Amino acid sequence: MSVVRDHDFLEDFDGWMFCVVGDIHPPEGFFAYPKYTPGPGPWRRGAQSFRRTIEKYSMSELKKLLDNLKTSRPEYVRLDYVLGAEMFFLPSMKVLKHYSCIEGLKNIVRKDNRDVLEQFLVDFIYEVSDSSGVGLEYLGVTGSILLGIHHEKSDIDLVVYGRENYWKIIDILEGMTSPRYDHSLRRFSTIYPISWSDAEKLAGRVKHKRTYHGIDFSVYGVRKIDELSEMYGDYVYRRVGLAKAELEVVDSSSSCFTPSIYLVEGYAEISEERYPVEKLTCYDLTYTALFHEGDRLQVYGKLEEVIDARSKDRFYSILTGSFEAAEKEYIKLLV
Known part of the structure; x- marks a missing residue:
């Protein structure tokens, strides 16, 4: 199998089609969610029809899918120590075909x-x-x-x-x-x-x-x-809690990738305690390439402490596109 990249697809032995999310994966498999599965639907290949696993792309719909998989196909859900969260996951041994x-x-x-x-x-x-x-x-x-x-x-x-x-x-x-x-x-x-x-x-x-x-x-x-500079495990993420933040964008050059990343300045608050935030991470690609340097944002999402496993430096990041903030998270453009 050739190198698996972000947005590639992987097919398992049951004909499930998984969309790959990002370029950073554990050595034993891939962060990828099942987007199409065999079943009644307008998508076809020969005599086989396919259905989408979610009608509308949203974190609440993805959370329902994740919860269903935890009981029906638990091998496709991973509690990941590095990310500190449950993730869709396709083990390498389950991959039948790679679509580049x-x-x-x-x-x-x-x-x-x-x-x-x-x-x-x-x-x-x-x-x-x-x-x-x-x-x-x-x-x-x-x-x-x-x-x-x-x-x-x-x-x-x-x-x-x-x-x-x-x-x-x-x-x-x-x-x-x-x-x-x-x-x-x-x-x-x-x-x-x-x-x-x-x-x-x-x-x-x-x-x-x-x-x-x-x-x-x-x-x-x-x-x-040659733009890939991070490997799985370089950074470890630990949940702090759901937080509201006011941030100013200082660098949007990596907002076109998955996840969309904005370097920011500002503070998040939980129960009157303030945390300096350096990064806004958006797994929800609705926010792709949306904000510019100088934009002021109000964000509600999952606050994480990020630990550089190499230098042991630490900083705070706020995340949109988490399952626990589904239906609560948002970003507002203040200026």
């Missing part, structure tokens, strides 16, 4: 008989590559089209490798495609406990979900190999 985003796109480009959506994808990536100057070798595709189970109404999930490449492509897409503002507004206003006006502020910032010639698509960033 890069290789998947190459295979579609090479195909002689492409369907309508595949042809749109090929035309689209050539136009994006030409306009941005980002080579095709830094592009991939994920989701149902990578797995070959897509249908005519499927959207496209484009993957861009490299921080600089991602921002180049986001810049050119703003000029050649349309934002999915209504989609983003519905999501912010229904999934998070924030006001309509707060949701409007956030929805107007969304850059990675767009529409082109009637086809919806998303753009996700993945680090190039």
Whole structure:
């Protein structure tokens, strides 16, 4: 099996399709959640149909899925010491097939008989590559089209490798495609406990979900190999509690990856005790590339103490996208 990267898919021996989350994994398997399983649904490969495991991507829906797996397939849930939390997990010994985003796109480009959506994808990536100057070798595709189970109404999930490449492509897409503002507004206003006006502020910032010639698509960033600087176990995370924080963004350059990371300054508070926060970590990719340097944010999420296992230095990070803060967590843009 080739190197497994963020947003790749892994298939188990029962035909379950797992989406890989991030690039940092334990040696014996992968943090990945089952997105498609055999069953009645519009996704098909030959005679086999597939269903999505969750109707709407939210932490509360993912928590329900995790709780179900704990009883039905406990081998797919891991209480991880390093992260200090329960996680979806696929052991290496359960992997039947690896679907690489890069290789998947190459295979579609090479195909002689492409369907309508595949042809749109090929035309689209050539136009994006030409306009941005980002080579095709830094592009991939994920989701149902990578797995070959897509249908005519499927959207496209484009993957861009490299921080600089991602921002180049986001810049050119703003000029050649349309934002999915209504989609983003519905999501912010229904999934998070924030006001309509707060949701409007956030929805107007969304850059990675767009529409082109009637086809919806998303753009996700993945680090190039030479941008990977952290290994599993380098940092250990310990829960402090659920906290409210007021933060200012000082560096958003890694907000395009999974998780989205913002370096921040500010304080979180729990029971009148204040904690200096240096990092905002968003596993909920709704917040991908959303905030900029100088933005002031109000955040409610899981406060963690982060321990550098090499230097023993410690700092505090606040996390959105945790199971325990589901339906409570939010980010508001103050300025």
